[in-house]
Amino acid sequence: MGYVLAGLSIVIVLLGAAVKVIWDENGKLNAEKARIEIELSLSKADLQQSTENANRMLSEKNRQLDAIRKAAEEDRAAAVESAKIQKDIEYATDGTSCVDSDPVRRLLRGLRNAQNYGGSLPIDQIPDAGRPGKATGVPATAGGAGR
DSSP, X not given: OHHHHHHHHHHHHHHHHHHHHHHHHHHHHHHHHHHHHHHHHHHHHHHHHHHHHHHHHHHHHHHHXXXXXXXXXXXXXXHHHHXXXXXXXXXXXXXXXXXXXXXXXXXXXXXXXXXXXXXXXOGGGSSSOXXXXXXXXXXXXXXXXOO
């Protein structure tokens, strides 16, 4: 019976040691799991920040492209108007055709008004200004011309 008791005590000690080793391994695994979860949450936060930065950069790039497109459209419109005026000048039969064209008359009226009245009068204050848009397709002003 002494051998049985000794054998049983050895088995109990070995089982206790095995439980202790398993318990320690379980603690290590739980610590490793917690470390991995922290790294994963940090990686998610980094990914979220990177995504937000990329979206901001894309938004800024789109805003810049829109501004470039708008500036190009304005430049194109100015070039078209300039080409129309240049065409009027080239096809003028004498020196008075250009001077009598509506855009030039409007410009001269505006300069005269600015010089004489400090620019406080509307452009079409001089009577018999001519038809708006006559030579280059310039649209009429709100008040109309030729008052």
